[in-house]
Amino acid sequence: MVAIRAVNGKHLTFFKSGRMTTILKRLIALGFCLGSYSCYYDQALEEAVIPDIPEDQVILFSTDIEPLFSRSGKQCTICHNGAVQNPDLREGKAYNSLVPEYVTAGDASGSPFYQHLPGNNHAIDVGFTLSVEEIALIKSWIDRGAKNN
């Protein structure tokens, strides 16, 4: 290992020794920790990564959107159940809870619901996220008028 000569002329001897390896290992470990930590941060999705839903693909609230909230292993309704956290996403309750308070029909990007989905900037880590395809469905459902269909 090459020694680096400091401004005052003294060698920074640890660069020659095994300590360099130790320091490198610590830096790598630190980087790893920071990297893993950043995974817990639910960032807002870039518009570009959200797939387009073809115009002719029908999106129904009852069969395409509402069921996304109460799937086994991905249950929004553990918290969003009218008692713990709003909006209430339980089947039969979700539509009236979402529109118009959390969803502005025709404007997904301006809707708090779309802006804070797990996978797209949810406030807390819930251990799972919606996929980009599911987020895209919700986006198009809102942009197409957020119908109760």
Ligand code: HEC
């Ligand atoms: C473990 C509990 C928990 C789960 C599970 C959960 N959330 Fe949340 N959610 C919260 C909490 C807590 C907040 C509010 C945090 C705050 O007020 O800052 C929140 C906020 C939100 C908001 C923002 C509401 C607002 O006031 O603007 C949306 C939208 C949302 N959650 C959607 C979902 C969806 C969709 C799912 C399932 C895919 C889900 N959440 C799963 C706890 C949860």
